[in-house]
Amino acid sequence: MVTSRDVARLAGVSQPTVSRALTDHPRVSEATKRRVREAALALGYSTNAIGRALSVGRSNRIGLVVADLENQFYANMIGPLHHELEALGHELVLITESAGTAPLPERVAAHGLAGVVLSTTTVDSIQPARLRDRGVPFVYLNRTAPSVAADAVTVDPEQGVREVVAEAVRLGHTRIGAIFGPRNTSTGELREQVVRTVLDEHGLALAQRDVLHGPFDFATGREGFRTLHERAGGPTLLLCGNDVVALGALDAAAEAGVPVPGHTSVVGFDDLPTSRWALVRLSTVAYDLDEVARESARLVVARLTDPGAAPRHVVYPTHYVARATVAAPRA
Numbered sequence: 001m002v003t004s005r006d007v008a009r010l011a012g013v014s015q016p017t018v019s020r021a022l023t024d025h026p027r028v029s030e031a032t033k034r035r036v037r038e039a040a041l042a043l044g045y046s047t048n049a050i051g052r053a054l055s056v057g058r059s060n061r062i063g064l065v066v067a068d069l070e071n072q073f074y075a076n077m078i079g080p081l082h083h084e085l086e087a088l089g090h091e092l093v094l095i096t097e098s099a100g101t102a103p104l105p106e107r108v109a110a111h112g113l114a115g116v117v118l119s120t121t122t123v124d125s126i127q128p129a130r131l132r133d134r135g136v137p138f139v140y141l142n143r144t145a146p147s148v149a150a151d152a153v154t155v156d157p158e159q160g161v162r163e164v165v166a167e168a169v170r171l172g173h174t175r176i177g178a179i180f181g182p183r184n185t186s187t188g189e190l191r192e193q194v195v196r197t198v199l200d201e202h203g204l205a206l207a208q209r210d211v212l213h214g215p216f217d218f219a220t221g222r223e224g225f226r227t228l229h230e231r232a233g234g235p236t237l238l239l240c241g242n243d244v245v246a247l248g249a250l251d252a253a254a255e256a257g258v259p260v261p262g263h264t265s266v267v268g269f270d271d272l273p274t275s276r277w278a279l280v281r282l283s284t285v286a287y288d289l290d291e292v293a294r295e296s297a298r299l300v301v302a303r304l305t306d307p308g309a310a311p312r313h314v315v316y317p318t319h320y321v322a323r324a325t326v327a328a329p330r331a
Helices: 004-011 015-022 030-043 045-056 072-087 104-110 127-133 158-171 186-201 218-230 243-256 289-305
Strands: 061-066 091-096 115-118 138-141 151-155 176-180 211-213 237-240 265-270 283-286 313-316 319-321
Touching: 004 015, 004 030, 004 045, 015 030, 030 045, 030 104, 061 072, 061 289, 072 091, 072 243, 072 289, 091 104, 104 127, 115 127, 115 289, 127 138, 138 289, 151 186, 151 289, 158 186, 158 265, 158 283, 158 319, 176 186, 176 218, 211 218, 218 237, 218 243, 237 243, 243 265, 289 313
Parallel strands: 061 091, 061 115, 115 138, 138 151, 151 313, 176 211, 176 237, 237 265, 265 283
Antiparallel strands: 283 319
16 A cells, blocks of 8 residues: 655655645645655555545545636635535535646545535536546536536526616617637536527627627736727627626726726626625626535535435526616717
């Protein structure tokens, strides 16, 4: 049986350093982490470690995989997910995906995780297949991937989008633009598809010049608003892939002295706490974000209890919340 002492010997470090390196301790240099991971992989230590943890049923640690800790969406999922897991007798471990880190299955093994909540999966990701092949239970949160069937918690944007478009039509908007999310995410694909379908039902369409795509982050909104505004003043109503993108658009508008909603109306998606601030008052498509996060915790724990059960897909509805960033189009 391979032990951490074997890894330490091969990597030329102490045994405590192996533990720290495999858990991404900030005091361990990247070069040392890389050397320890390579030694662990060469010896098969990580695979054996996770196998032992799961076989004896001792691990109660669940990993949440996020892409960007600065993104408010992920930050607002952590609290309710943590509290629900704690109530169910489990512990939350945060795992960030970034360049230069070890592959996800190896990091899951290093942390001794019993299961994983995937919140950053792209439609072409190989991570779900890797986790499945390693026998690691996982749940999709706000995403799905066609390659591997698994438990999932997602949001249906249709009702919220219908309410947004109905309001836009009532106010007289005809030039509508969008800053959609990435094309390689199920969330981005679905929201764009629903927006286009509902607009078409009202005899409206998104002109190519008024549509952009990008990551679900603040920079996408800032740069997107600037780009669209330079194109003949931009659309009168801007639909954003999520609230973080919308906040970036609002920031760019304020910096450029463009009145919102006097010149351009802006709509987000998610209804983050920041969007409700009196200073922001972002009109947005809302759903119960806390409950979505909590449901992912319940699903992953249920999967640990009954590994052979058929995958469950829980879908939450949406609705439009009108605040201060939408008004009739400019004259």
